[in-house]
Amino acid sequence: MNKQSARNLMLIISMIASIDHLLAAPKKPNKNSNQNQPPVKKPIKIDTELPLQIFYPGDIKTKFTDIAGLDIAKSCMLDIISYLKDSSKYDAIGAKITKGILFDGSTGNGKTMLARAFAGEVNCPFISMNGASFVEMYVGVGPSRVRELFLIARKLAPCIVFIDEIDALLAARGSDKEYSNTVNAFLTEMDGLFNDNTTIIIIGATNRINALDEAAIRPGRFDRKIYITKPTLEARVQLLENQFKKVKHAPGLDIYYIAQMTTGFSCAELTNLVNEAAIIAVNTNSLWVEMTHIRQAFDRMRNHRS
Structure with missing residues (x-):
């Protein structure tokens, strides 16, 4: 190997060593990396005897x-x-x-x-x-x-x-x-x-x-x-649809008709109506809620309201 080739080889080895050193060095944190990030507010632990x-x-x-x-x-x-x-x-x-x-x-x-x-x-x-x-x-x-x-x-x-x-x-x-x-x-x-x-x-x-x-x-x-008013007809339909998603009911159950028959019911009363109908369905060994159970629950609640 001539002198020129030896010098070139030493230069290449030196460059590789420099690259290895840079890769191994720990990265300095970027001061501006989180500059635009909003601070995360951790929940404050509150110690109180208030109810x-x-x-x-x-x-x-x-x-x-x-x-x-x-x-x-x-x-x-x-x-x-x-x-x-x-x-x-x-x-x-x-x-x-x-x-x-x-x-x-x-x-x-x-x-x-x-x-x-x-x-x-x-x-x-x-x-x-x-x-x-x-x-x-x-x-x-x-x-x-x-x-x-x-x-x-x-x-x-x-x-x-x-x-x-x-x-x-x-x-x-x-x-x-x-x-x-x-x-x-x-x-x-x-x-x-x-x-x-x-x-x-x-x-x-x-x-x-x-x-x-x-x-x-x-x-x-x-x-x-x-x-805060009592639910309108449209709102009663939505409320009943939400409640019947949680309860097994007969296919084709007329939810719109149930909403019509419950004029003046509050949100809580509509929820209770569906639950009462589900209880009646269980007590009569039915597989799901049917309109007859809704009517029975409705009559029971109407008697309690009067």
């Missing part, structure tokens, strides 16, 4: 499309959903979204389900509590529970707080000083939501809206009142 339920993003699978009917009620909440997903266009024009919503309507028509679906649409934490849980005979307990609830909500913000039977919490104040202090504490906390940038939506459900304290339903607190 409430907390659902974190991903816990609630229900969406508006899963709820039959209530189209007007759902449409009244679309702007709030839009705000919670992207508030920039509202902030740019100076608009402030309502932070207090009242669901008014008779029991069994989906107020709780609608609130859960609302949380499912925006994929944020959902806190659920009953209004009666704030009312206590011991001095100071009611206001203390109110303050703790809002403290938890601020930790989880942006979030939705749902209070069922809110009339037990915000009924018109009278001579009971402890109760008045509880109402005052709640209204003070609500006012605080409007005075800062904390994104917390309060949803109250009631079937006694006329019993609420006037100060609670004035503008600036519960600005939006949504009436």
